[in-house]
Amino acid sequence: MTTRAGHPHAGTRDEGRPTGEGEGGPAAPVVVEGPPGVPFLGNLPAFGKDPLAFFEELRSRGDFVRWRFGGKPSLFIAHPDAVGELLTEVERTFDQPDLGIAFRTLLGDGVIVSKGADWRRKRSLVQPSVRPKQVRSYAATMSECAVALADRWSDGQRVDVKKEMAALTQLVAVRTIFGVDTAADAEVIGRAMDVAQKEIGAEFSGMGAVLPDWVPTPGRARIRRATAVIDAEVSRVVSQHRDGGSDRPDLLSRLLAARDETGTSLSDQEIRDETVTLYIGGHETTSSTLVWAWYLLSRNPRVREALTEELDRVLADHEPGHDDYASLTYTQAVIKETLRLYPTIWLITGLAKEGATLGGMPVPAGTRVWSSQWATHRDPRWYGDAEAFRPERWIDRDGEPAEEIPEYAWFPFGGGPRVCLGTRFALVEAVLVLAVLARRYHLDVTADEILPVPSLTLQPDRDVLATVRARG
Ligand code: HEM
Numbered sequence: 411m412t413t414r415a416g417h418p419h420a421g422t423r424d425e426g427r428p429t430g431e432g433e434g435g436p437a438a439p440v441v442v443e444g445p446p447g448v449p450f451l452g453n454l455p456a457f458g459k460d461p462l463a464f465f466e467e468l469r470s471r472g473d474f475v476r477w478r479f480g481g482k483p484s485l486f487i488a489h490p491d492a493v494g495e496l497l498t499e500v501e502r503t504f505d506q507p508d509l510g511i512a513f514r515t516l517l518g519d520g521v522i523v524s525k526g527a528d529w530r531r532k533r534s535l536v537q538p539s540v541r542p543k544q545v546r547s548y549a550a551t552m553s554e555c556a557v558a559l560a561d562r563w564s565d566g567q568r569v570d571v572k573k574e575m576a577a578l579t580q581l582v583a584v585r586t587i588f589g590v591d592t593a594a595d596a597e598v599i600g601r602a603m604d605v606a607q608k609e610i611g612a613e614f615s616g617m618g619a620v621l622p623d624w625v626p627t628p629g630r631a632r633i634r635r636a637t638a639v640i641d642a643e644v645s646r647v648v649s650q651h652r653d654g655g656s657d658r659p660d661l662l663s664r665l666l667a668a669r670d671e672t673g674t675s676l677s678d679q680e681i682r683d684e685t686v687t688l689y690i691g692g693h694e695t696t697s698s699t700l701v702w703a704w705y706l707l708s709r710n711p712r713v714r715e716a717l718t719e720e721l722d723r724v725l726a727d728h729e730p731g732h733d734d735y736a737s738l739t740y741t742q743a744v745i746k747e748t749l750r751l752y753p754t755i756w757l758i759t760g761l762a763k764e765g766a767t768l769g770g771m772p773v774p775a776g777t778r779v780w781s782s783q784w785a786t787h788r789d790p791r792w793y794g795d796a797e798a799f800r801p802e803r804w805i806d807r808d809g810e811p812a813e814e815i816p817e818y819a820w821f822p823f824g825g826g827p828r829v830c831l832g833t834r835f836a837l838v839e840a841v842l843v844l845a846v847l848a849r850r851y852h853l854d855v856t857a858d859e860i861l862p863v864p865s866l867t868l869q870p871d872r873d874v875l876a877t878v879r880a881r882g
Contacts, residue, residue, distance in 0.1 A: 439769040444468055444477030444486065452478025461864050462756070465785040474768070484778045485768075488789065490818035492768050493781045496760050497818070498826035501529070503767070504760030504779065506828065511623040512613040515633050516606050516640075518679065520687030521831065531670055536684050536831060539664035545834045547659045548586040549732035552839045555581045556846035557729055563851060565880035571704050571853060572697075572874050575843075579697040580604075582839060583689050588647050589660030595647075602639035603689055609633045610690075611866040644682045661688060692832045695754045698867050699840050701874055702752035703744060706799045707848070708855035708876065713801060714848075717744055718881065721849040730845040738841055741848075743801035745840045749822040751799060753783035754867040758824055783822055784864070792819035852879040 445467065447453040457464045457479065465486065468475040473489035487493060496504060509523055517523050521532040538544070559578050563569070580603070584596040609629045621627065651662055665681055676684065707714045720740040721730075730738070759780045762773040773779065790796045792815055793803065803813040823830035830836070847853075853876040861871040 439474050439492075439771045440472065441474040441476055441485070441771070442472035444471065444475045447478050450481065452480055452482075454478075454480050462782075462784050462862065465757075465780075465782040466788070469785040469789060474771075479778060482778055483774070483776070484780055485773065486780045486782075487768065488781075488785055489769075490786060490792065490816040490821075493786060493821060494818040494825065495768050496779055496781055497758070497821065497824055497828070499766070500760055500826055500828050501526070503763050503765055505763055507759055507761050507778065510613065512610045512630060512633050515630070516610060516637050517687050517690060518683035520683035522687050522691060532680070532684065533827075533831070535668040535670055535676055536665065536688070538668060539661045540688075540831050540835050542834050544661075544664060545838050546732045548582075548661070548835065549735070549838055549842060551585050552582050552842045553729060553731050553846060555585070556843045560847055560850050563847075563878045565878060567878040569853070569876055569878055570873050571701050571855065571876050572870060575697040575700040575704075576694070578843065579693055579700070579839070582843075583693045585660070586835075587661045587685050587688055588644070589651070589658050589662055590647060595643075599640065599643045599647075602636045602643065603686075603693070606633050606636040606640065607690060607694060607866075609636070611869075614866045640686060641682065644685060645678065648678055648681055661685065688832065691830070692836060694867050695832075696836045696839055698754040698869060699745065699748055699752070699836070700843060701870060702754075702868075703748040703840070703844060704853045704876065705855050705860055705870070705874060706748055706751065707744070708853055710799050713744065713799060714852060716740055716801070717844075717848055718852075721845055725845065725849060730842050730849070732838065732842075734845070735838055735841060738845055739805060740801060741841050741845050742837070743804040745837060745844065746804045746820070747799055747801040750787045750793070750820055751797075752862060752868055753787055753822040755822065755824070756784040756862075756864050756868050757782050758821075781821075784862075784868070786819060786821070789819070792816055850881060852881065853877070854879055 444453060445456065448455060453464070456467075457477075468477065468486040469488040473487065473492060475486040475488070477484050477486060487496060500506060506525060513523055519528065519532075521529060521536050524532055555578055559574065580600045581596060584590055584599055588595075588599065590596055590599070609632045612629050613627075613633070647662065648666075651658070651666060662681070662685055665676055665684055667675075669675055707717065717740055720738065724734055724737045735742075757780065759778055762775050762777040762779060764775045766773040766775065766777075766779075768779070786792075788796050794800075794813060803815070805812050818825060823833045823836075855874060855876045857872065857875070860874060862868045863871045
């Protein structure tokens with residue numbers, strides 16, 4: 411992917427573009443004003459009512475848009491170049507904002523919530539456990555869990571796709587991260603994680619987002635109770651692993667074996683924080699991606715046909731495994747296009763520090779800079795027929811991408827130093843699960859239109875009910 415000028419789908423709107431080449435070098439970005447807000451709250455009511463529509467409205471105004479999140483000065487950025495700058499400068503000139511008390515209760519000091527030198531150390535200790543070589547060893551579990559689900563489904567059965575995908579990705583997460591095999595163990599951890607995750611979502615999109623940390627709320631109490639259950643279970647599993655050696659093919663064993671440059675390993679508390687972080691970072695994000703993929707496939711029979719043509723051709727009579735991943739190019743493109751239209755993480759923000767700039771323009775310290783995958787991924791300047799589900803746009807033909815899409819016009823996994831640690835894990839899981847299930851079944855989603863609700867992740871606004879149709 412390359413950044414380029416004169417894109418075939420480029421609109422006529424030039425204001426707010428970050429660096430138009432003018433005489434004597436690049437022009438400074440033009441910052442435009444967002445919609446007028448209300449006293450004290452600024453644009454908070456419009457943002458709270460419908461954040462996705464609000465960001466699209468800002469995008470229609472320009473690439474750099476000033477708005478007010480309550481009393482706080484905010485800058486929305488739409489252009490991929492500016493998004494790239496924000497993502498690559500995080501930790502240097504932009505700070506990750508505090509994710510709040512709910513996250514800290516559950517994730518402790520895990521890599522997602524930590525900063526500075528502490529974050530660097532943790533990231534370097536966690537990273538080896540999610541490298542492609544390791545993901546290859548988790549892939550067998552991913553396929554096995556999907557095959558077990560496919561064996562349970564039958565023609566004509568009615569399923570709740572959200573529930574089915576959540577249960578499947580939960581089993582994959584619990585087995586690959588904690589290495590627990592019994593259904594009962596998986597259920598205890600899974601159930602407590604569900605409670606905590608649901609409450610964090612409610613906190614993130616509700617009053618909890620604006621209440622100070624010290625205010626006790628019933629939701630925060632529920633997160634504490636669920637966290638206590640998780641702590642007890644994880645501590646039991648960690649002791650079992652320590653007793654049984656760390657040569658098992660699971661993430662926890664990789665973390666137990668990890669050493670930093672001084673030869674120090676992660677403490678039990680750190681192991682707990684990182685395993686829970688990996689679970690929370692990876693479970694709902696991947697399961698929602700699969701739900702949106704089924705929804706899009708159900709509405710686009712032509713894409714569904716192209717997908718099954720590839721699955722029949724590449725897999726013939728075997729269940730998909732890691733060795734098939736590279737050959738499943740159309741399946742990969744279906745997931746990529748799903749993440750474009752329904753990016754489960756739909757927002758990344760950064761707090762400007764002293765000396766922060768974007769497109770050469772100084773950004774005052776304390777400004778909160780907002781980028782939104784939702785808004786940039788649907789920008790007609792970067793995507794032909796931007797609202798359409800067209801996996802073909804991602805497929806290389808004769809070594810050339812079908813559409814030339816700028817870097818950071820697609821950033822579902824973020825980018826720069828804090829890019830998602832589970833990118834490879836998530837892509838392999840989503841592709842293998844889709845391949846296993848779509849090889850045998852179509853899912854006909856009942857509802858005509860399902861709208862996205864932006865909570866912690868982008869969720870469908872209702873149950874996604876579907877009829878399972880066995881393929882001939
Ligand atoms: C479709 C699935 C997924 C999506 C859309 C997603 C998206 C993201 C995004 C947007 C970030 C933030 C990047 C930034 O701030 O610049 C992130 C961070 C992270 N993700 Fe994922 N993720 C997914 C799956 C996973 C999985 C499966 C795991 C673990 C196995 C995982 C673990 C993490 C971790 C640990 C971080 C924090 C990295 C850091 O702060 O250094 N994610 N993810």
